[in-house]
Amino acid sequence: MSIGLDLSGKTALVTGGSRGIGRECSKRLAAAGANVIVNYHKSEEKVLEVVKEIREAGGEAEPFRADIAKLDEVQALFTHIREKYGRLDVLVNNAGIIRDMLLLSMELSDWDRVMDLNLKGAFLCTKFAAEIMMPQHAGKIINISSIGAIKCGRGQSNYAAAKGGLISFTRACAVELSGKGIQVNAVLPGMIETDMSRRVRKLAGDAILKSIPAGRYGVPADIANMVVFLASDLSDYICGQAISVDGGMSVS
Numbered sequence: 001m002s003i004g005l006d007l008s009g010k011t012a013l014v015t016g017g018s019r020g021i022g023r024e025c026s027k028r029l030a031a032a033g034a035n036v037i038v039n040y041h042k043s044e045e046k047v048l049e050v051v052k053e054i055r056e057a058g059g060e061a062e063p064f065r066a067d068i069a070k071l072d073e074v075q076a077l078f079t080h081i082r083e084k085y086g087r088l089d090v091l092v093n094n095a096g097i098i099r100d101m102l103l104l105s106m107e108l109s110d111w112d113r114v115m116d117l118n119l120k121g122a123f124l125c126t127k128f129a130a131e132i133m134m135p136q137h138a139g140k141i142i143n144i145s146s147i148g149a150i151k152c153g154r155g156q157s158n159y160a161a162a163k164g165g166l167i168s169f170t171r172a173c174a175v176e177l178s179g180k181g182i183q184v185n186a187v188l189p190g191m192i193e194t195d196m197s198r199r200v201r202k203l204a205g206d207a208i209l210k211s212i213p214a215g216r217y218g219v220p221a222d223i224a225n226m227v228v229f230l231a232s233d234l235s236d237y238i239c240g241q242a243i244s245v246d247g248g249m250s251v252s
């Protein structure tokens with residue numbers, strides 16, 4: 001009996017796949033058999049490295065540069081996907097940034113940049129992906145939100161709003177798309193060891209670690225494993241959910 005974790009023949013796009021969580025998602029989706037388009041913005045060397053690793057392990061991947069916050073660049077990315085693959089089975093809206101600042105010091109540019117990438121970028125990619133997925137009557141869209149949407153940190157009003165918005169966006173899209181065979185879900189990572197969280201982990205010392213029942217920070221693979229599950233047929237009846245992968249942080 002096969003339990004359906006095989007992604008052979010599927011095409012997947014991971015935004016922000018050059019580093020951190022997106023990098024591991026790209027590798028694990030490829031290891032499960034998917035042909036992965038690894039989007040990046042600035043880290044060309046890193047993306048070439050991950051594509052090389054995937055190919056050397058026998059998988060299929062290609063890099064594609066696009067600023068996910070920009071309509072014309074997202075359009076070019078999806079035109080490429082349509083022309084080269086003619087389909088898209090999995091979209092992982094992972095690209096994200098933080099611009100932490102206490103509310104009274106936060107500039108409009110700090111707010112806008114975080115909204116533009118974390119929320120507007122996910123909207124743009126989801127819209128273009130749904131256009132391809134609808135005629136297929138199949139597709140998986142996985143939005144990487146954050147535990148910071150519900151357990152809000154100081155200085156993260158922009159990030160919490162964007163990631164909370166992404167959870168609501170996930171639910172609304174699930175209402176529209178589930179009947180078309182497209183499952184949309186969100187993953188809420190806790191504190192994961194990546195470049196993004198390095199500064200916070202350093203500043204907080206043991207305080208954050210003590211608030212994690214599992215007793216350790218997460219690693220990108222913890223999130224990527226959930227993403228592979230949500231990308232697979234095993235998740236076909238899961239729609240519009242926000243799933244925390246946080247070592248118990250959200251319930252402590």
Ligand code: NAP
Nearest residue numbers: 016018019020021040041042043068095096146192194196
């Ligand atoms: P990271 O290590 O800082 O990596 C961020 C990735 O996003 C990089 O690959 C980067 O690509 C890409 N990116 C940045 N700006 C982009 C743009 N304009 N267009 C396309 N890609 C862009 O971050 P991470 O920790 O892996 O975070 C990944 C996701 O998980 C984010 O959405 C983040 O909010 C979420 N998350 C992380 C944590 C955590 O503890 N780490 C917790 C909760 C949620 P380039 O380097 O090529 O520019």
